[in-house]
Amino acid sequence: MVSQNLQLEIQGETDIETSIIDSISYKKLHIDLNGLNKEIDSLQNKLFKIGYIENKLEEISKKNDSSYQAIFQLKNRYDTIYIYFEKDIIKKSTLQNISKQVFDDYFILDFQKIETSLQYINSKIIDLGFPFNELQLQNISIKNKNTLQATLTTSNKTQKRGIDKIILKGYEKFPESYLKHYLRIKKKNTFNLSEIKKKTEALDGLRFANQTKDPEVLFTKDSTILYLYVEKSKSNSFDGFLGFGTNKTTNKIDFNGYLNLNLTNNLNYGESFNLIYKSDENEQKTFKVHLSAPYLFNSPIGTEVGLEIFKKDSTFTTVNQTAKIFYPINNKTNIYVGIKSSMSNNLLSEENLINSIQDYRSNIYSIRFTHIKPQKNKLFNKNLGLDIEAGTGKRSFSSNSENQTQLSLEAFKIINLNNKNSAFLRINGSSLFSKTYLENELYRFGGINSIRGFEENSLIASQYGVINSEYRYQLNQTIYIHSILDFAYLENNIISQKDKLYGFGFGFGLLTKAGLLKFNYANGKNESQTFKFSNSKIHISLSAIF
Known part of the structure; x- marks a missing residue:
C-alpha cells in the first residue's frame, strides 16, 4: 500500500487574517488525516497564546482527494x-522580575508572556516550600478592547514542606558535619529541590566524595524525605619527583627530589594529613607535617597545625610551628587566623661564624584568605585559586627585637579556549619587611613548584615574585603537552641583590593507572647570562591516588 500526502491550507476570513496565520507558519503536508487534524489544533493553540483567545474554527472542507482547507475566524x-x-x-519583588508595571494589588503583563511568567511565579512559590502548588487565573474578563483582567489564585498554600529526614545512599558514613556546614543541607530546612541540587554540585569540589546522581525526594502525607546519592572517592595521594642536571662545579650530574604523602578522610571526618x-x-x-581538621565538634570552625624543619648542610636549622583556626565562608572560600612560631639555630663553629646567620626566635600572627573554584576535568580539576596571607609580629636575636611583616600571595587561573586548548597562568610570591635581615630567615624557592629550570630551593630572597605560564594542548582525556615560560624577580636585602630570572621549555602530563606522571624540560637563566644547554633541568614527578 502506497501512502499519499495530504495537503493542508489554512485561511482566515479576511486577507489580513490569512496573512497573520501565514506568519505563524504551520505544517502543510501530512501522511494521514489524524496528523492533519492535530496540526489544526496546534495552530489554534498558537493563536490563543498570542492573544486571539476568541478565535474559532469555522469549517474544514475537502477540496479534493489529497487537499483540505480550514477556515478560522480570529476575531479580536x-x-x-x-x-x-x-x-x-x-512578593512584589518577584513580580518586578517579570513586569515593569507592578502595583499594590495588580501587575500588567504582555499577553504572550502569561505562560512563562506564571511558571516563574509558581517556581518561586515552590521554592518557599510548597512543591505541590498550582497557580490559576480566574474570573477572566474583558477590561477594554485590547486588554483582559484576571485574578491570580494559588492552591495547597497550607502544605508547606520542610526536610524531615536525609538519607545518604552509597556512602552512608559521609561526614555529617560536611552535610551541615559544607553543603548546608539540614533537617527542618524549607524544602527547595532546585536549591538542594545547586548545593550538592559542590560535592564535585571534594577530594573524598562525589555525587553519583541528582537528589531525589519522597513525599508522604506528613513527611518529606531527601535522598542524596554519594560515593566515596580515592583521596589519598603520593606525590614525588626526580630532578637531575649538570653540577656547575663538578660538571657531573646531580640528582634531587622529594616525597609528598597526603592522607585524606581516612577516618570519615574530612580530615587531612x-x-x-x-x-x-x-x-x-x-x-613538613600538616594536619587539618575541619568542622570541629560538628561546628563550622576548623583547625590546622603544622611543623616544618629545614636544615641547610652544616650551617643552620630552622623549625617553624603553626596553629590556625579557620571558618568556611562558603564551600569554596575559607578565612584563617593563626600564629607561626619560628626558632633557628646557627650550627657553625666559632671560627666559621657568618654574621648574617644568627640564632633567632619569632612569633608572627597572621590572617589568611583562600578561594578555590573546581572544574570537571580529569587532568586539571581546579579552574581558579587564590591564597593571600598577611602576618605581623616580632623577631629577636642576641639582644635585638624587631617588628616584622610577612606577605604572601598565590593565584592561578586556567583559561579554557576550547575542549583541547587552554592557557594556565600562576602568580606567587612572598615579602619579608624588617629593619635587618638574617640569611636563615629568608625565603627559598626555585624548581618544579616555582620557577622551572633552576635547582630546587637554590634561590634566596627577602622578597620575590614568580609568574608561571603554560599553553596546554590535550591530545585526549589522559595526555597533554605544554609549553613553559616562567619569569621571576627577587631581592636579597642582605647582599643588595636584585635579579630577573627566566625559565622556558616544554613538558607533558600522562594520566596512568598509577597516577599523573609529569615531565618537564626547562632552561633557567638570569638577565645577564647567555643561554647554555648545560643549565637545563629535567623534572619528573608522579602523583599517585589511592
Missing part, C-alpha cells in the same frame, strides 16, 4: 492583561 486580539493578586501569595620530605642537591633538607 488582546495584547495586555491586568492580573490582580493577594500580597500573601507572592600531609607529610613532605625534600632533599636537594644543595645539601638542603626539608621535613
